[in-house]
Amino acid sequence: MTDGHDQNAAATSGGLTRRDGSAAGARLRVAIVGGGFMAEVHSRAARAARAELVGIASSSPERSAAAAERLGIERAYGSLDELLADDSIDVVHVTTPNAVHAEQASAVLAAGKDVVCEKPLATTVSDAEALVAAAEGRTATVPFVYRFHPLVREARSRFASGQAGRVLTINASYLQDWLLAAGDDNWRVDAQQGGRSRAFADIGSHLVDLVEFVSGDRVSRVSATKRTVFAERASHAGITTEDAVAVVMETRSGALGTLMVSQVAPGRKNRLFLEIAGSEESVAFDQEQPETLWVGRRKGSQVIPRDADQLSEDAARLCVVPSGHPQGYQDAFNAFIADSYAAVAGENPDGLPRFSDGLRAVRITDAVIDSAESGTWIEMGTNE
Template sequence: MRKVKAAVIGTGFIGKAHVEAIRRMGHVELAAIVLDGQEKADAAAASLHVPKAYGNYRDLLHDSEIEVIHNCTPNHMHFEINKQALLHGKHVLSEKPLTRTYEESQELYLLAREKGLVTGVNFNYRQFPMIQHLRAMVQDNDLGDIRLVRGSYLQDWLFYDTDYNWRIEPEYGGKTRAIGDIGSHVFDLAQYVTGMRIVEVFADTVTAIPKRYKPLHQWSTFHSGSKEETELVDIHTEDYGSVLVKFENGGRGVFTVSQISAGKKNALELHIDGSKASVSWRQEEPNHLDVGFRDKPAETVRRDPGCVKAAALPYLHYPGGHEEGWPESLKNMMLHFYDQVLGMDNRSQSVASFEEGHNIMLIEEAIVKSAETGSWQKIEALY
């Protein structure tokens, strides 16, 4: 198998996670790092032991050795970088959201289809072995008809009014925050696992902390500090949201997201209620599923090669009892993405494409309209 040369743009929290996952695969070479400014790029490349450094991503686009670009920049930079990468013939793995608006995401989706390049959006929670097992349970009709899908994603990293991050500001993060930042994972996961599209939404969102103390200096992800060297600013993105949904098969769903729930660090949960059984999965305890029945004792299915369905086996890398978690989900996503780059069969279709990234943007747009109007909103067609 030949080695594919890749570049990572951005080395914040998620950028460094991409760097680590790339190096764990073996058949992909991290050949370049890109940051805004040559001095910063050189320092990051030296620190991460990467041979090439670019202080401007446009210079990277002309590097013929680079086949794949990992876009790990803040949200407001996703559209133009993704677009230019496609125009220059590069495969693209982008952080979510695909863009800040559905108009931009539609342009990227159509451009990717025209160019015939491999594209991916990092909805990595699809890649957990027990999520793959759960998806296979749905496909095998183990749960019966899906009646209800319940989900939540709760965090506390913006609990205090001194907590601040660029995601709070619409010009950088987009007009929805909790919904777009973490809710997008719930919507994607619900659709991917069940195979059912969300067709209508009814939403309620709240900015519980209407003013926050913004640092006067540069801040990082998960910044938490004091009121020193800050300014008090108005907040225009939501801290919390709840969404009722209708699925295309007539099933119903309810999802809650929050970035102000004390004690919740990365509490993503998915619960599926069918006509035969119900199943629950929790990201902070990712290596088992709880299966419930009406007339017999509940069961727990654990992440073990001898216990999971065949469809989940490619996502396991260690024997039972050797727990795998969030870093493995990122590696799994990249393994399947690079299978596509190398022209190999990707039977699971587990990597979210730009088309699916665009679909999530359409859902978010409908949620914003619903919260503003207090009414049900239909999800627009892809194009």
């Protein structure tokens, strides 16, 4: 630390015992499936949580070996089956393309291991429902990591406590530009690998999860329209997955909202923005500027810094460095993994996104795409 200030203890899982209770204080033994960018993010978070990274499996033995070398992981498994046969592994992180999440997460659970599975949890509602059922009695989490920004927790606490009043309106967007040009390409544009939805399943799922998490309210129905800007890209033709989606929504409490999701917005790298107006105050959070939360009032609006001394208890818990030392995406991811491992050890961290939350996101994604394709409002079930 550069200034010697005290700070609240962050969420960590150092010294967690393994599920079988052996070797009190032993480090969790963790393996990763997949070798791309998200595997790197997960590996950094696992190390920050003091887990022992024992192995990785990618799409082939050669790719596994390359990923193990690149990420500094002890062992390269030749296949997922080989990895799952290792009884010493406690937790498996699934970081592969969307279309195989359900099959692989199901196999992890069947092998008696806890699981962290990238979103979307599955590409169909039925597969996501089956995973929720299979995860009964185990720790199974989905990285909706924007929940772990301290100022997101502060915004949530203002609605949960009643300080912000009842929810009136919601204005939210998630904008990127990494698929702006026809020459930009990725496996996600292929419905066979990514599922029927791309932009909404990929980043819109984060957005709607945050809307419901912060507001404490549930989306009740949606009306959407979508656009595929490029039907052909560098390596794909006949593309049907969407580049952008616009959604009008209503919540169970009667609030109105709009969501804009785009991967073709010039200059926007990863701009998740959320503003929720309550009857007493509004809160606004910008993921690209995560060190402040705007709180709007008819009189006396203010900008709240990420300062543990000024925040709710749950928000302060996630402040891992003193105010003025910026925290970001990897810090949020680290906190999510730390809380996931705490759950493996038998704790019940508040706000931890589990497979039921992943199922909720898949259901909303389906409703959004169904609405865009039918041109009608789609109702969400009252029991969802």
